[in-house]
Amino acid sequence: MAESKRPVSREIGLEIGHVVGKGLFKLDHLHYGLWKKGLEPCILNLHIAQDEYCKFILSHIPAEVKSVLDVGCGAGAFSKKLAYLGYKVDCVSPTEYQNKIVEQVMGSDCEVFKCKFEDIQTTKKYDMIQFCESFQYIDLDRVIDIAAGLLNEGGYLLICDFFKIKAQDKYGLKGGHKFDKFMSVLENSPFKIIEDIDLTEETAPNMDIVDRATKEVLIPIADAADRFLMSRSPFITKLIKWKYRKKLQQAQDKYLNGKRTGKDFIETKTYRFFLCRKVNPSG
Structure with a gap:
């Protein structure tokens, strides 16, 4: 019973977060902000930090990428930005509230898969699959194989999320796959790490x-x-x-x-950006 309630509470939390963020602070995104030096960490500057996050992701998308599957696309603001820049974008969103918003934001050119990533059914192939703070919610034992099957040859896997590096306090910060297990899964996959950037310090605020x-x-x-x-x-x-x-x-x-501050985040999590490329096993 507890397991079935958890996704529901998370969906409600995302809905409340979007309504409050959009209504009070003009926030278009649901993801973390990237806090550059000199930017004061406060709620009024969060929209600036979130824009920096988007700029960072965009600057690391390989030039040959034309089509993107945005997994856990939130309210669709970043997906819309990608589409505006000329990318062909489809979205994966399992929550009813966000589905309606994403369909309105993206229009008919975008296919919204209204399911979990593990349940996606399509014959489409993409140049890149993007997980911006959604990777932690995907079954780690299945995600790599599913992603590989949805990518074109030489396609990319972009992951920007946090992982566990240390057991947290009982009431401390939750979430994230175990980093060592994730690295083990990746090492035994058809993906080669192109970039691995530690963003823990910039996201802890x-x-x-x-x-x-x-x-x-x-x-x-x-x-x-x-x-x-x-x-x-x-x-x-x-x-x-x-x-x-x-x-x-x-x-x-x-x-x-509970231990839920930026300092606690740095001690128990590692926030990473990974860009991985699908390689031919025989090559």
């Missing part, structure tokens, strides 16, 4: 922004709401808090006591 927003905005709002409800309906409020006391305690441990 995103965690500080989220941590500050949680402690300085979300939690005070929740406390104010609690006081309001206690003043209006103390009995019902106490009953609800008692019923969900374990979940409330877990939330407090996770967001107040």
Whole structure:
């Protein structure tokens, strides 16, 4: 049961993140920002850092690439940018909310595969498959074989995501495949690493922004709401808090006591950019 709830909660979180980011901070993207030296890590500068992230990805796309499969395309903002630059872009998006937005943004020239990457069915081939912070959600034991089957000869696999390098605290930062396992899978695959760039330092400030927003905005709002409800309906409020006391305690441990800062990110994760090329086994 817990496993089935996890994707749903993630989808809801992405939807809330998109609505809040777009509505309050004019953010077009759902991915991390790339924080260059001199740019203050704060929520008001996040759109600049996200643009830097997009510029970085674009600057590393090989010149011969003409068609791209964007896996986990978010709200489609980066896919639209690729299409504007002349790439033929299709998208993979398993969430209903994002599917509608992507179809509106991309129009009829883009095919949106409304499924998980592992379930994609098509005879199409691409010059590049792109995973921008979506790779961590794909089955590591299957992703390489599926990607190889969808790529043209000499096609590219672009991965920009974080991986685990150390066991995290119980309430620390989650997510990411184990880096050593990923490297082992890649070494035994039909892909050759062309580029491997460590972006951990440049992406860690995103965690500080989220941590500050949680402690300085979300939690005070929740406390104010609690006081309001206690003043209006103390009995019902106490009953609800008692019923969900374990979940409330877990939330407090996770967001107040958990190790979720940029420093913790650097200690337990490695954020990497990989560009890999499909090679002929006989060659």
